[in-house]
Amino acid sequence: MAESKSSDGKRGRKVTRRGLIKGAAVATGAAAVATASKGIGFPYIRNAEAATTTTWKIQTSWPGGVGLTIFKDWCASIQEKTGGELAFQGFGAKEVVGDFQLFDAVKRGVLNAMNPFTLYWAKRIPASVFLSSYPLGLRNPHEWDVFFYALGGLEIARKLFAAHDMYYVGPIHHGPNIIHSKVPIRSIDDFRGRKMRLPGGMVAEVFQAAGAKTTTLPGSEIFPALEKGTIDVADYVGPAINYALGFHKATKYISMGPPGFMSLYQPVDLMDLTVSMNDWNKLSKRMKQFVESEVHVYSDLHHAKIQKADQDSWALFEKAGTIVTRLGQDDVEKFTKLAVPRWYAWANKDKDAAQVFKIQLDYMMSGSLGYVTPAMIKGQKLKWG
Numbered sequence: 001m002a003e004s005k006s007s008d009g010k011r012g013r014k015v016t017r018r019g020l021i022k023g024a025a026v027a028t029g030a031a032a033v034a035t036a037s038k039g040i041g042f043p044y045i046r047n048a049e050a051a052t053t054t055t056w057k058i059q060t061s062w063p064g065g066v067g068l069t070i071f072k073d074w075c076a077s078i079q080e081k082t083g084g085e086l087a088f089q090g091f092g093a094k095e096v097v098g099d100f101q102l103f104d105a106v107k108r109g110v111l112n113a114m115n116p117f118t119l120y121w122a123k124r125i126p127a128s129v130f131l132s133s134y135p136l137g138l139r140n141p142h143e144w145d146v147f148f149y150a151l152g153g154l155e156i157a158r159k160l161f162a163a164h165d166m167y168y169v170g171p172i173h174h175g176p177n178i179i180h181s182k183v184p185i186r187s188i189d190d191f192r193g194r195k196m197r198l199p200g201g202m203v204a205e206v207f208q209a210a211g212a213k214t215t216t217l218p219g220s221e222i223f224p225a226l227e228k229g230t231i232d233v234a235d236y237v238g239p240a241i242n243y244a245l246g247f248h249k250a251t252k253y254i255s256m257g258p259p260g261f262m263s264l265y266q267p268v269d270l271m272d273l274t275v276s277m278n279d280w281n282k283l284s285k286r287m288k289q290f291v292e293s294e295v296h297v298y299s300d301l302h303h304a305k306i307q308k309a310d311q312d313s314w315a316l317f318e319k320a321g322t323i324v325t326r327l328g329q330d331d332v333e334k335f336t337k338l339a340v341p342r343w344y345a346w347a348n349k350d351k352d353a354a355q356v357f358k359i360q361l362d363y364m365m366s367g368s369l370g371y372v373t374p375a376m377i378k379g380q381k382l383k384w385g
Helices: 017-037 065-081 099-108 126-130 141-150 153-162 201-209 219-228 239-244 277-281 285-319 329-347 351-365
Strands: 003-005 011-013 054-060 086-091 113-115 166-175 178-181 195-198 213-216 233-236 253-256 269-276 323-326
Touching: 054 065, 054 269, 065 086, 065 239, 065 285, 086 285, 099 113, 099 269, 126 153, 126 329, 126 351, 141 153, 141 166, 141 351, 153 166, 153 351, 166 277, 166 285, 178 239, 195 201, 201 213, 201 329, 219 233, 239 285, 269 277, 329 351
Parallel strands: 054 086, 054 113, 195 213, 195 233, 253 323
Antiparallel strands: 003 011, 113 269, 166 269, 178 233, 178 253
């Protein structure tokens, strides 16, 4: 490029429109690479008209452990990513309201948003049992991503929560659930007569059919119940968080499915971020797009970090003397026979539940998965669709 004199007489490169565009592109690319290398994703450019910071109070269902740490770190990162336009004030389970009060807290404006286990709202929104994994349903995280982001699941979820003046931003992965017990669980028959904590909904009904005496408790109340003997078996999330909550101190055994199938009943337990519709509508279009994209990225990072922590935790359980037992393939078949009628019972609770389940059923029966065969659902019918 030719040199020229600037207005002050100094020699420099000739400035052209093409040069400006090229320079801006190089600078933008360099900034993107630098940002990505830090693992925080692309920053949001603050809206110049937003003179003050909007702060959302968000409570998660995580009572402790790596899940709570990841959540609070994520919340703390939002203000910088948005240039100060939006901030998340994160709270752990029960810090503002009880876990099962999150739904009403968001509706009443006590909280601006929540990060719950979606399954908790089965009684309020029957279709929500199909917005998180259920016994012998979709079995891998990517299958749920296909459902939400390609088969219409996200749009349906948003419609369901909009009826309650809330905006369902998106699902958030964490991993499969496992079972802790005071006695060894080596087959489905060993659940008979046991006092067992479960999240409710279809999951509880399947174990009730297997003979368990179930109760519903939030995560923060499980350890005290195990310690006091109120329950002797408890389902909760993965090994890292369960260890941090002290489950190894009150139980001696962990029960899982066959190798490669950690959980028969909730292999991909899902959380979500749901926001008060009033607060959501106050955001600019660009900020809404940012939050939706950010939740999708957070889901991936949240899941990966928890899986890493889970891997590290197995050595801690072994050191504590915990014994791991696994169910067999015949137990998978027995669970399936109990689960299928309950799939349909929940799907037939209302039209929305039927719509969601039918999408997943078609996917599970397709050549892509093949989890469900015509013989497995023979005699079952949907009232809608």
